[in-house]
Amino acid sequence: MSNKIQGNLKIMSLPDVLQWISLAQKTGSLIFEHGKEKKVLFFREGSVIGANSNNQKDKVGEILIRMDKLTREVLDKGLIRQKETGQLIGDIFLTDGYLTTKDFVAALECQATQIIYDLFSWKEGEFIFQERLPVARTIPISIRIDFILMEGMRRIDEWQRIKEAFPSWTSSRPLKQRYLMRKKTRI
Numbered sequence: 671m672s673n674k675i676q677g678n679l680k681i682m683s684l685p686d687v688l689q690w691i692s693l694a695q696k697t698g699s700l701i702f703e704h705g706k707e708k709k710v711l712f713f714r715e716g717s718v719i720g721a722n723s724n725n726q727k728d729k730v731g732e733i734l735i736r737m738d739k740l741t742r743e744v745l746d747k748g749l750i751r752q753k754e755t756g757q758l759i760g761d762i763f764l765t766d767g768y769l770t771t772k773d774f775v776a777a778l779e780c781q782a783t784q785i786i787y788d789l790f791s792w793k794e795g796e797f798i799f800q801e802r803l804p805v806a807r808t809i810p811i812s813i814r815i816d817f818i819l820m821e822g823m824r825r826i827d828e829w830q831r832i833k834e835a836f837p838s839w840t841s842s843r844p845l846k847q848r849y850l851m852r853k854k855t856r857i
Contacts, residue, residue, distance in 0.1 A: 704795030
C-alpha cells in the first residue's frame with residue numbers, strides 16, 4: 671500500500687478515506703482544502719490524535735469559550751502571551767490554572783470531532799494523506815474512526831430529514847452550524 675494518497679472528495683468520499691486510514695492503521699496527516707478553508711487531521715495507528723483548521727470557529731480557544739471554560743478576555747490575554755513566548759495555548763492555560771487537564775482534553779476531543787463532522791458536509795475538496803506528523807502536542811487524545819463514521823453518517827442523514835421537513839429553515843448555514851454544535855456537545 672502506498673505511503674501517500676491524494677484525491678478529491680467528489681471521487682473518494684470522506685468515509686472511504688477515513689476507513690482506509692483506520693483499516694491500514696496509518697500514522698500521518700490528512701490535509702483537506704476547499705477554497706480558502708483548510709483542515710488537517712492527525713492519526714496514529716488509525717486513530718485520530720488531533721486536528722487543526724484555519725477556520726476561527728474550529729480553534730481550541732473558541733471551543734473552550736463555547737464550553738464555558740474560558741472567557742473571551744482570558745483567551746485574548748493567552749493569545750497575546752502565545753505570540754510573545756511561542757508557547758502552545760493549552761500549556762499557557764494549564765500552567766496558569768485556568769484549565770484542568772481533563773477540561774483541555776475534552777476541548778481537544780471536541781475540536782477534532784467538530785472538524786471531522788464539518789468535513790462530512792463537504793461535497794468537494796482536495797485531500798492528501800502524508801505519513802508524517804508535526805511535533806507532538808503535550809496532551810494527546812485518541813478517537814476511534816468507527817465511532818466517528820457512524821455518528822457522522824447519522825448526522826448527515828438527520829440533517830437531510832430536517833432539510834426535507836423544513837426547507838425554508840435549511841437555507842441558512844448558521845442554523846446548520848448551531849444544530850451540529852448542539853448535537854456534538856451531547857457526546
